[in-house]
Amino acid sequence: MFRSALSSPAVSTTALTLVGVGPGDPALLTLAAIEAIEAATVVAYPVARQGGKGMAASIASRWIRVEQRQLQLLFPMVAAAEPRQQAWRAASDQLATAVAAGERVVVLCQGDVSLFATSSYILLALKKHHPDCQVRLIPGVTAVAAAAAAGNWPLAMQQEQLLLLPTPDQSSELEVLLEDAAGSGRVLALLKLAHRWAWVRPMLEERNLLQSALFAQHLGWPDQQVLQASEVPETAKPYFSLLLVRQGWPEVMP
Template sequence: MKVLTITGVGPGDPSLLTLAAVDAIQESTVVSYPVSTWGGESLAAKIASKWITKDKKKLPLHFPMVDDQNTLQSAWRVAGDELMKMVEKGERVIFLAQGDISIFSTGSYLSKELEKYHPECVVNLIPGVTSFSAAAAKSRLPLAFKEEQLLVLPVPDSSEELKVVLSNAASKKRVVVLLKLGKKWEWVKPLLQELDLIKKSIFAERIGFSAQQILRASDLPAGTRPYFSLLLIRQSWPLIMP
């Protein structure tokens, strides 16, 4: 039987890898991981490096960070074919994806690619810790109580869209997680100040890495932030609390 494993390796801290992920890496003979440029560093491989021993074959796969549909589909096809070549040789193959494999993950696209073009292969999926759940734990901010709602989305492209998101969240008692903040922080901060939400927002970047930052959004200067940055916005708290 042809089998391949795709696992999440968490947001950055190796200690946040699940036992299932560690076991699967240790049992593998080929460790594959994404790179955005040929010869570039893989954050997923870096996170799991403690368990990628010298006896394992390494298979970096190129996933360019572009929006062009044809380029992306070509990258997924090549990646799927390269992985299947290893599987067909009898190798025990694992693909590493940063964070969780189900949330804005290369692992999700790869899983669907294999499902469509290599249906004979059984794909095992191992979840991982997300950056926003790790950030919430580090900042001691509960993401949802009892019947509260939680909305996770990339930062919208305009302030008008974000205003609507935040207004709806307030009426629904919905906590909002904004991912991929990056350069949009230049206009997001003034908007949060305008809506009187800046002190109700937590900023986090590079969760789990040595350069990790978690602080109140009000303490963060305006300007461009890294791609791996996010906001946690809680506009209200339950009426009954300890």
Template sequence: MKGTLYGIGVGPGDPELITLKAVNILKKIDVVIAPRTQKNEKSTALNIAMPHLRQNTEILELVFPMVYDENQLNEAWLDGKNTILNLLEQGKQVAFLTLGDPMLYSTYIYIFRLLAPHRVDIQTIPGITSFCAAGSRLGYPLAEGNDIVSIIPATCGQDKLARALDYSDSVVLMKVYRNINEVVDQLKSHHLSEQAVMISKCGHPDETIHYQIDRSADLKPVYLSTILAKKSLSKQVE
């Protein structure tokens, strides 16, 4: 196949937190693909990429359902795959955008796997993760020395969460939303709540930050918040 697919991490949302490498690739590509989960949702990744594109770059906003099942690939996923393959066969240079980093919890991972058997030339460009952005924004060191830091989707289930909190010195809880009370209870019982901070829409104009989440009676996180937490030195895993 003549074209190359570039999987590009555009960072967590701040347009300046994109890499020079991503910008240099966006400047030369023919087609940019911005994945969406819903038809009416605005693509933040596309907004970040836009100023770096040439005027004649083709923009494709493809809808990919959030639920992905390798055994039940639905039409949207197969259509997306075929669209990309057709473009690459035409010799086009194609960019597939991802918020954050392409190899961490992204739609791109599925597209990457779907394309792998087709001998496509793929280059993946890493991006700034949302939790690194949150750590810098809050002045919150995520790990030092021999600390183990775990990245945990808050949707992973109570038992799994409990075990992970047990062995980690420091945690990043992603996608905190409806289960906030359970999450805070678990953080409390694992000595992780005192220094915990919850941040929503980090770096956006409507960013919110909550300290002392263990003392707030009625926390209602904005959709998809992140909690950074760490054990006090005396409680660290040995």
């Protein structure tokens, strides 16, 4: 039976912890995240290629000590299912082996551990292949929350709904989302904007939404940008870019 550390006594003895380190700014790590990293004997983190420097490890680097063993978990950036499944299985095996050897292990995850996160696949692989391995999850600041804060932008108020999803691949899908959001008072948070911005921007312009949408990329990194969508040119954007779209406000306002 797969177990997770839910109560306080279990937290202090859990040997494997999945830690959300936020989108980029080290100052956004929680106290719980820092304490878990400092208590670990093994610090694991995902990399796209062997020997690479993981983004999560870069964010948390000031708290990683030289005497801690660093364990790179290889997750190839491919679309095929089998290589990804093999990588998740291999990561779960490595982590379970370290725990069985008496190590205290943290796995660093960019953003939050439960939201479009690599750590979610690790968690499910552990559940399937190592069900007796106790796991603790520490949430992290999401890119959506960080973008809203950086832009002084209320995400949702009163009875408003917030829909958070990857940017659709087809313009027709986004048109439906925008229409539905306008009628229901729903705020949209569109992740992984990337190359789609080239056709998303004209759509927002046609609907007069550029002034009420917030663009953000690489939050917490040196090249961070947080801008009103109208100020962002119609060129492809990085993978780690997002858009917040508000089409109205509640009736009762300050």
